[in-house]
Amino acid sequence: MHINFTIEDNQKNIGEGLIQVGWFLTDDKASILFEPPYRMRSQSQTKHVKSASRCPAVLQLESRYFVINCPFDFHLRFDRDQSGKPTLINALGDASPVRGNKLRELLTLVNENEWRIPNVPILQLKLPYCFIADEVVYITQLDAFGHYRKHPLPGTIFGGRFPIHIWPRPLMWAFEWHDKSKDLILKRGEPLFYCQFDGFDPSRSVKLVQAEKTPELLQYMEQISGVVNYVNQTFSLFGEVEKVRPKKLVQFGK
Template sequence: MDITVTVERPEEGPGSGPIQVGWFLTSDKNAVLYDPPERVSFRQTNRTHAKSASRCPGVIQLESRYFMVKCPFDLHIGFRREENGKPVLINRAGTASPVRSGKLNEMLTLVNEAEWRYPDRPTVQLGLPYCFIADELVYITQLSPFMHYRPDPLPGTIFGGRFPVSVWPRPLMWAFEWHEPQKDIILKRGEPLFYAQFEGMDPARPVQVVEAERTPELATYLEQIGGVVNYVNQTFGLFKAAEALRPKKLLTPKTRG
């Protein structure tokens, strides 16, 4: 005998409707450079045929669960070692670079060689002001923009990561493991930099990403948990302590006047 179990979701309250995730920039400085995250969607494709991949429910479900963050500026970076063996980054664009060298050094860093996963693969980090929050348990997974084709592949792989934005909102970064440091890293403004996937307790619920207000409560909480990675290892062990400090509500959608 077949038994069908239907799980009813509440029409109101926690667990109802779409999962709402907020995004904001941690600073207004140069905010015009940073585009809002976009849902990954290939709408301008062939949808005339009933069997087109653009109309496949499985494909649509997959695409709808990823949000894209675009590269904010053009970068052309090389790698070399100085005579004393010290690894350094080179701004290949030189004076033609749209980003001044001083500013580039503030945003792009070469991780200390002792912290590389492999001795022959430098790790580069690009600091970004993007931050995501939620008022229910939601995990973010940051990963490579695998659905967008690059005619000239990057000479390495993106460091992924997964953590709960509901408890541990923190500015994201683009971290790159340079498998072929003899080849340059070339990034263009407007091209996909990485994807963000969000998971709640119910995988069937859709996700809605909205711009969030930087409220005083949110600012205080970010201050309380910010920078601890510099002082302790295994920061996931601080989640319970962070929950004790966390206000009940962090996400206030931004209203446009």
């Protein structure tokens, strides 16, 4: 049974406690590689009371972000084949911990005619992380700006912002490769990107809970999956999506 889940219904759900956000992996294959999201917290090597790590403003900012770690080791090089078609080269070769066929399943070079900037390739990494909520909550995916990289990325990542209470979808990591003369190096266990969650009241904190993949949730996701391949403005479908949304998405995992 489905209900018409409207913004007005969501507003009635707003409370004074924590905003509860559920997370789960859409695919259980090799799930041990995908670490649970965790709250951002800078490391301090001093216990001084005036340390920046104890600053209330710093603590407030960091409490708003959750970290997704990179699940794999990648060392990639951009090139073009003899016909000029963009291609990825696994610079680690036989030493790569990720098999070539699996690498092709995980990584996708976006079609060149869809690049936002001419001659700046877009690379996408598929991930199984998905977030849901039972009140109005928007997720913002952004660069791990607080993480120092020994090998700076040769480009920029770009995320997005969408409502997880009506649009549950697995995340992906998208990268624009500006300096193609440099390799792209990602290390397993290092921060890949941050997630920020916003409700109506910015003073309320967020609590992440591992959610159960109920049949109702999976059916709902199946109904909305893939629509990006058929329409240009998927956000225009939110009104229709609300009509088939289950009454409750977040169920605690067993």
